[in-house]
Amino acid sequence: MKKFIYSLLIPLAALSTDLYANTTNSNSSSVMAESTPTPILSFPNFEANTKQVKTNIVFFYTDAALSRLGGIDKLNDYINLAVENANLYTSTNNISLERSISAVIPYPEELDESKISIAEAALYVRENLASLTQEYNATYYAVIVGSIPDNVVGIASQGGSVSYFTPNYLDGIEYSTLGHMLGHNDGLVHEVTGNEGYDTMGGSDCGTVSSLMSPQVRNRTEYLLSSPQTMNNLTAENCGDPDTADVRSYYFNAVENDLFINAQGPFSNYVAPIASSGQITYSLAADSFDENSGSISVMVNWAEVSDPASFVELYVRPLTADENDYQFENQRIALTTASGSEVYEITLTDDNEIEEVESIEVGFRYPVGVSIGSEPREIFIVSEDSLYKGDVTISGNIVITEGQSKTLTLERTGGANGELRISFTAYNDTATNSDYTISEPQFVFSDGERTKDVVITAIDDSIDENDEAFSISISSTDKDSTVSGSVEITIVDNDDTPPASVKLPESSGSGGGSMGISAFLLGLVALLRRQKNSHSAVH
Structure with missing residues (x-):
């Protein structure tokens, strides 16, 4: 099998453009497949990595992306599912490479979306890389936009750290676009066509199934990384080529041979995540609050955090409530001390509307350098004008x-x-x-x-x-x-037990009490003497 020796021959400035025929402007995304069809592919018992690599991603978003996805909470849902999808590609193929979210923040420049380009985004990251790395501890920077001209879904800097793309709702690729773009950042291409001096790998189709890096997208539900060891059950064909389409081995070797850790070749932008230590928790006084109570206090506590660059996001999102029922700006909490506490207030809106009980969700997400010790909680907001009893x-x-x-x-x-x-x-x-x-x-x-x-x-x-x-x-x-x-x-019980007593015989007549007692005692002495004599006779 070909050995992968990554070198700076890979054009770090090269761009990879993905023309996924972005033909829909739907604002609603489907969820990942609810039912699992009969698998088309047979994955072998791949050798597992003995090492593990974790990478962090900063997501920038534009106002147009926010509008297209329907608000910040749906944007976060989309990003979480996209990261989950990227991790399913590596875990399904037995590769110990895990992607994590470092932050989801507005794009730093107030620009017309039509002017945003991969060159501009890459320039921003290059100029601010030191501060960005220190602040977010990230390897990749993904810009999510509302649309890209010419039916392009995304563009990525090959062997770089930046990509930008638009959510695409064509069945089978809505969440895999991120993993595809990260693949370009990791030096992968769509196709390798006989360039022996080019140490990279490309995607391939396998019957009706498309691999993650394939330029033709038909079906990505089986998390295929091109590999000649994977088989199509229907056509009995190999799903890759050892020289041109073996993305599975490409990633396996990059993890196993420390190419990420040593920042070699296309992985030269790798930033080691902060090791997790300590724990952060939050507490609330109750699970339901009257809307006229003014605010909900969230007490945040953390302890034994070893790296002062650690952070986490405290978020509030509506469930049955809406943004008119409360005010809270999600907080990125910097844990600059080993232990500490902070109180954050969720302001409640007191109105005169007759309404049902409404709820919000409070929780932590996107931890870097710390473990989350509290699960998300549903909190109820009760209107004094509500029908709730x-x-x-x-x-x-x-x-x-x-x-x-x-x-x-x-x-x-x-x-x-x-x-x-x-x-x-x-x-x-x-x-x-x-x-x-x-x-x-x-x-x-x-x-x-x-x-x-x-x-x-x-x-x-x-x-x-x-x-x-x-x-x-x-x-x-x-x-x-x-x-x-x-x-x-x-x-x-309040009834005391009475002391034990002996009841003496009473006299039969008045004035004869002493005689009666004396007679009783004399009789008792005579009885004891008889018992003593009898006892001695036995011996």
């Missing part, structure tokens, strides 16, 4: 002494519209129904009412017994509410 939860433990009472206060949060019916259910452990009472086994929060007190009484009795236990839970049959939880209750 509210949330009621209980938890904890209560200890009550016999004959006493304790008050359990139930709080209604997240809404108070209309009546909300609550029912208690008791579950006996060692207690019985006769050991306690609940003042209101069923009750109703009236419209607007926020708190309700329920009294639990432990019945006093004269029975000496062990402490007893039971629990109560709450529920509701009302819709538009969340009612849940339980409380464990212990009843402490």
Whole structure:
């Protein structure tokens, strides 16, 4: 098999233009295939890399790209799926090369989109490479635009670090365009046609399946990197050529022979990612907030972060809410100290509209040099004008002494519209129904009412017994509410055990008490003597 010796013979300034017949301007993208068809290809048991390479990507976007994709959240969705797709190509072919997102930011220049070119983007990166690398720790810089003239989907600097492309919604390539452009950055071409001195590889078709670098795009659902070891089950043909179309071996050798790590040849732009250390988390006071509460505080904490160049993005995105319900600008948090904390505020909009409960998502994404320790959370925004009846939860433990009472206060949060019916259910452990009472086994929060007190009484009795236990839970049959939880209750016995006593015989007549006791004692002494004599006789 041909050995790949990468050299600076590869034209680093060469451009690769992709003419994918960009014929649609649809603003909605399909998701990755929902059902898996019968595979056309047979992948061999490829040798696995013993080493691993990770690379970071900075994504710039223009206003036109934002408009085409339908906003920042859909743009981030598209980018995440594109990176996932690129990683599926390497993992499917048993290559330990992983792409990650370093940042998603507006394109730095306020220019008419028609003036943006690969030369301009590459010039910007070259002029600012030191600061960009320090700030974003990235190897690649991808500019996403709304459209490119002449039906071009994208242009990449071959063996460079910059590409720019437009989202394309033709079936099978909408998410693979990124991986294709990164392939050009890594020195790959569409086709190698007999140039023996050109140490690169190209794409190829395999029947109806197109490889990642193929110039003809028909079907990219099977994550084919051209390789003569991969077979087409339908046509029995090899899916590559060892000299011209073996992208799988190209990447395998680049990882295994440290060409990325040593920044050799087309990988001369490689920047080693910051090693991950420490953890960052966030906390919130609750999962639901009234819209008239002003804001939601997000407490962010991090610890044991070793590299001061580490960072992560704190984001908020709408789920059922929209951008009119809150204000928050996603925050790129620079972790310049090993540990620390910051509070970020999500401002809520208080309006007079009657509306359902709405929700947003809060979370971290795009970590560099740190591990994320908190999962994304759905947070509910409840309007005081909404139809939502509210949330009621209980938890904890209560200890009550016999004959006493304790008050359990139930709080209604997240809404108070209309009546909300609550029912208690008791579950006996060692207690019985006769050991306690609940003042209101069923009750109703009236419209607007926020708190309700329920009294639990432990019945006093004269029975000496062990402490007893039971629990109560709450529920509701009302819709538009969340009612849940339980409380464990212990009843402490208050009856002391009396001391042991001996009852002496009483006299039969008045004034004869002393005689009666004396007679009893004399009889007891005589009995003991007889027992002693009997005991001695046995021996």
